[in-house]
Amino acid sequence: MRxxxxxxLLLGGIAAVLLGSRYSxxxxxxxxxxxxxxxxxxxxxxxxxxxxxxxxxxxxxHAGFMAVGAYTSSAITYYLRPILFAEPSTFGExxxxxxxxxxxxxAAALIGMLVGVPSLRLKGDYLAIxxxxxxxxxxxVLQNLNFVxxxxxxxxxxxYTTFAWTYVFVIVIIxxxxxxxxxxxxxxxxxxxxxEIAAEAMGINTTxxxxxxxxxxxxxxxxxxxxxxHYLTYIKPDMFTFLKSIEIVVxxxxxxxxxxxxxxxxxxxxxxxxxxxxxxxxxxxxIYALVLILLMLTRPQGIFGGRVNWTKLGARxxxxxxxx
Amino acid sequence: xxxxxxxxQQLINxxxxxxxxxxxxxxxxxxxxxxxxxNFAHGDVFMVGAYIGCLCIPLIMPMFxxxxxxxxxxxxxxxxxACAGLGVVIERLAYRPLRSRxxxxxLITAIGVxxxxxxxxxxxxxxxxxxxxxxxxxxxxNVIRLPDLVVxxxxxxxxxxxxxxxxxxRFIVNHTRIGTAMRxxxxxxxxxxxxxxxxxxxxxxxxxxxxxxxxxxxVMYATMYPKIDxxxxxxxxxxxxxxxxxxxxxxxxxxxxxxxIIGIVETFTTAFLxxxxxxxxVFGILIVILIFKPSGIFGKxxxxxx
Numbered sequence: 001m002r003x004x005x006x007x008x009l010l011l012g013g014i015a016a017v018l019l020g021s022r023y024s025x026x027x028x029x030x031x032x033x034x035x036x037x038x039x040x041x042x043x044x045x046x047x048x049x050x051x052x053x054x055x056x057x058x059x060x061x062h063a064g065f066m067a068v069g070a071y072t073s074s075a076i077t078y079y080l081r082p083i084l085f086a087e088p089s090t091f092g093e094x095x096x097x098x099x100x101x102x103x104x105x106x107a108a109a110l111i112g113m114l115v116g117v118p119s120l121r122l123k124g125d126y127l128a129i130x131x132x133x134x135x136x137x138x139x140x141v142l143q144n145l146n147f148v149x150x151x152x153x154x155x156x157x158x159x160y161t162t163f164a165w166t167y168v169f170v171i172v173i174i175x176x177x178x179x180x181x182x183x184x185x186x187x188x189x190x191x192x193x194x195x196e197i198a199a200e201a202m203g204i205n206t207t208x209x210x211x212x213x214x215x216x217x218x219x220x221x222x223x224x225x226x227x228x229x230h231y232l233t234y235i236k237p238d239m240f241t242f243l244k245s246i247e248i249v250v251x252x253x254x255x256x257x258x259x260x261x262x263x264x265x266x267x268x269x270x271x272x273x274x275x276x277x278x279x280x281x282x283x284x285x286x287i288y289a290l291v292l293i294l295l296m297l298t299r300p301q302g303i304f305g306g307r308v309n310w311t312k313l314g315a316r317x318x319x320x321x322x323x324x
Numbered sequence: 325x326x327x328x329x330x331x332x333q334q335l336i337n338x339x340x341x342x343x344x345x346x347x348x349x350x351x352x353x354x355x356x357x358x359x360x361x362x363n364f365a366h367g368d369v370f371m372v373g374a375y376i377g378c379l380c381i382p383l384i385m386p387m388f389x390x391x392x393x394x395x396x397x398x399x400x401x402x403x404x405x406a407c408a409g410l411g412v413v414i415e416r417l418a419y420r421p422l423r424s425r426x427x428x429x430x431l432i433t434a435i436g437v438x439x440x441x442x443x444x445x446x447x448x449x450x451x452x453x454x455x456x457x458x459x460x461x462x463x464x465x466n467v468i469r470l471p472d473l474v475v476x477x478x479x480x481x482x483x484x485x486x487x488x489x490x491x492x493x494r495f496i497v498n499h500t501r502i503g504t505a506m507r508x509x510x511x512x513x514x515x516x517x518x519x520x521x522x523x524x525x526x527x528x529x530x531x532x533x534x535x536x537x538x539x540x541x542x543v544m545y546a547t548m549y550p551k552i553d554x555x556x557x558x559x560x561x562x563x564x565x566x567x568x569x570x571x572x573x574x575x576x577x578x579x580x581x582x583x584x585i586i587g588i589v590e591t592f593t594t595a596f597l598x599x600x601x602x603x604x605x606v607f608g609i610l611i612v613i614l615i616f617k618p619s620g621i622f623g624k625x626x627x628x629x630x
Contacts, residue, residue, distance in 0.1 A: 133607035292436035
């Protein structure tokens with residue numbers, strides 16, 4: 001019954017998004033931009049939540065996955081579009097975009113596997129620095145690839161991202177993450193987070209699950225990167241520094257590590273806030289930093305943080321339905 | 325052939341850079357030793373030191389018109405004392421309240437402090453975002469001018485300064501009471517406190533010491549590369565961290581050796597390979613060492629207790 005209900009919600013969500021996208025031209029382009037960025041940031045925050053929040057691994061290199069996805073999908077659309085689509089095609093191009101996005105995600109996922117493997121042996125601080133290092137290495141490598149622009153950046157990317165594309169993926173990732181966490185995979189992730197040694201002793205292959213978390217998260221970060229690139233139509237390696245990674249980390253922490261709702265909430269807040277604070281733009285990062293410090297001193301579990309008991313939650317929902 | 329001819333020059337360059345990294349790495353390693361925590365904000369203390377030096381030079385140098393070296397010494401000392409204070413304040417406000425919390429919380433707070441220092445520094449009424457020129461302290465002269473080896477006064481002073489500071493640190497750690505207390509804390513915090521060591525004081529002192537070294541490193545770095553800006557501490561800070569890990573985090577000789585190795589590797593990469601890849605190679609070293617020998621060169625193999 002629950003699976004049926006969830007799939008209904010998924011389709012309903014997608015339908016709502018498609019309906020809403022009809023009005024995208026009616027909105028002020030500035031607000032529209034913010035809405036697109038909110039969507040992209042939700043995907044980034046949710047994907048990082050999988051690594052940081054649910055599996056308990058601290059990754060500071062998420063911008064690297066985003067960059068891989070952005071550059072891969074852009075390279076595909078930029079170089080293949082003139083060949084495949086000499087004239088615009090209303091059916092072919094969206095499919096092309098989807099393929100490019102997924103390819104970007106896949107490339108990012110591959111890198112995610114590479115990054116996830118050292119995580120076997122590293123804990124906490126070390127893992128954070130290594131992931132940061134990977135992020136920087138990715139950036140440096142991209143800076144030296146001249147066929148995607150190198151340090152000057154990659155311009156001329158086709159403008160494929162729309163409200164529909166962005167928010168369909170938002171719905172997809174929330175669906176995937178929620179279902180994943182209610183599945184045995186989710187239990188394994190949480191076990192690894194709570195006590196890795198005990199999990200290993202219970203027979204959970206912590207290696208496999210840690211790498212899986214990285215791979216799935218990287219895939220979605222890559223998709224977000226692709227969406228980002230095809231909205232801005234211009235990307236530079238400098239857009240994906242570890243400062244960007246830290247921005248995403250702050251979103252996950254603010255919302256509460258391990259909370260899906262929290263990640264959405266924080267993504268919205270932290271996308272909108274810089275715009276509201278534009279008048280005091282120089283103080284923006286200072287305020288960011290102070291918020292981070294104060295948050296850690298007072299409520300480190302974030303706004304929606306705190307342990308969600310997935311088993312009890314599922315039982316409670318089932319029970320409520322049975323009582324009716 | 326080209327390589328051999330340039331080797332001595334690049335070696336000297338590398339050792340100069342490496343000693344600066346070593347000074348910063350010492351701060352990382354000492355704080356890790358007593359708190360098992362990586363102070364992300366350390367690189368930014370380095371930056372603050374450079375700026376304080378920059379601001380103090382026009383005030384202090386005119387007092388020593390004929391003795392620029394002594395003047396420079398006072399500049400470094402001022403920066404060191406100011407940053408020692410800064411380190412203590414940071415520890416007090418941001419890290420001490422979180423000592424009982426999981427390590428992740430402190431790590432995130434450290435990132436917050438780092439961002440705070442960087443971006444407050446960028447505010448126009450503090451340091452301003454545009455890079456500044458670090459005024460010259462000692463007249464730039466090429467002391468040794470062999471055909472393939474040029475050593476400037478700056479480099480000699482950096483090398484000499486680093487040696488003096490490291491010798492001083494060794495003395496403090498090995499031959500004073502508080503140094504013994506630091507070592508005791510690093511070995512076993514609970515036992516040390518049971519033996520009467522005042523944890524708070526020793527930890528504050530460790531931070532002060534590490535920050536002072538970082539400040540000295542900042543001033544020296546600024547004499548070698550005279551453009552300073554509020555974000556200058558990020559990359560050297562990270563590389564110094566790699567150096568500390570390479571040498572074995574928690575080990576003081578390790579930080580020294582690690583710093584020198586990273587400095588030499590970076591200089592060689594820039595000189596003989598390509599300057600664009602130098603950061604990636606340094607991070608690559610980090611990844612390699614963490615995969616194959618996480619305890620570093622001088623570190624101890626810590627087995628995981630269940």
